[in-house]
Amino acid sequence: MPASGTPPRVTAPSGIGIVLAAHGSRLPEALATLEAFARNVAAAYPGCTVLPARTMGEMHRGRHLRPLFGAKSVDAAFLEMARLGVSRVAVQSLHVVAGGEFTQVVEGARRARKSGAFAAVAVGGPLLRGPRDAAAVAETLxxxxxxxxxxxEAVAVMGHGARGPARDIYAALAGELSRRDARVFFSTLDRNREDAARPDSNIGRLREAVLRSGARRVWLMPFFSVAGAHARRDLAGDEDHSWRGVLSRAGIECLPVLNGLLELPRFARVFQDRLDGALAEMTKPKKNEPDIIGAS
Known part of the structure; x- marks a missing residue:
């Protein structure tokens, strides 16, 4: 990502709006990562209005009380863009997989387009748009x-988990990782402590896989845009049900590396490449412009 004051990567006409849609977090460290990414995007696209949006409240029924760095919902971000007189908006998903929250981003963009307030709306896809992205993401990781x-030594990578087709995308990533390195294991969060305690839990299967590999030391890495509560509590926390707790009790030394993907330059570039593509598509002259451009 370019630092503030560096030339933009692509030319985006002034007057275009950019909405950065992320799950969000209440932790200061995670918020700082999101804010830094937003600043870098603003520096890369001078003349564009950059607004944050959070999606976690939509999926969690509002139980997260502190919104992402002052952000409101995707719908609210579009309302603010309209108030500012912005007529062309690109929404960049900062999610890792095309799951439920990304679907909500696309639906919000479609509502905005159909409202008549915007001449064009584009959506940049998440890190894993489908199984086709698994190989490249595995290499980057x-x-x-x-x-x-x-x-x-082994590496255990924690994903959030998802329902529906997104589960197949995660499975594709796990397969690509294991084919390239037999001691790199990808799994996802168990739903709760009770599930984590079951013999057939995700962490239980991961523990057995690490033991079978012969590794007695494992690096713990989050596969989240930011290293928020899940990374610090469920991955590397001291609780019995955390990955660190379960693996440590099995005699495996754990070494947490708590960096979100947006902190890693290679992954940050992927997200900005997605945004570049959305902006490029949106600024092309089109005879029959669809409701949403690039929503995949």
């Missing part, structure tokens, strides 16, 4: 593994 890791 493996290149960024800790340099201190030795060949006999």
């Amino acid at each position: 493996l290149v960024g593994l800790p340099r201190e890791r030795t060949p006999d």
Whole structure:
């Protein structure tokens, strides 16, 4: 990502709006990561209005009380763009997979387009738009593994989990990782402590896989845009049900590396590439412009 004051990567006409839609977090460290990414996007596209939006309240029925760095919903961000007189808006998803929250982003963009307030609306897809992205994302993840890791050490990567087709996308990523490195394991959160305690839980299967590999040391890495509560509590926390707790009790030394994907330059570039594509499509002259451009 370019630092403030550097030339823009692509030319985006002034007067275009950019909405950065992220799950969100209440943790200051995670908020700082999102705010830094937003600043870099604003520096990369001078003349564009950049607004944040959060999606976690929509999926969690509002139980997260503190919104993402002052952001409201995607719908509210579009209302603000209309108030500011912005008529062309690109929404960039900062989600890792095309799951339920990304679907809500697309639906919000479609509502905005149909409202008649905007001449064009584009959506940049998440990190994993489908199984076709799994190989490239796996390569990017493996290149960024800790340099201190030795060949006999394992890596456990935690994803959030999803329902429906997004589960197949995660499975594709897990397969690509294991094909490239037999000691890199990808799994997702169990729904709650009770599920984590079951012998067939996600963390239970992960523990057995690490033990079978012969590794007695494992690096713990989150596969989230930011290292929020799940990374700090469910992955690396001291609780018995955390991945660290379960693996430690099995005699496996755990080394947490708590960086969100937006903190890693290679992954930050992927998200900005998605945004570049959405902006490029939106600014092309089109005879029959669809409701939403690039929503995949």
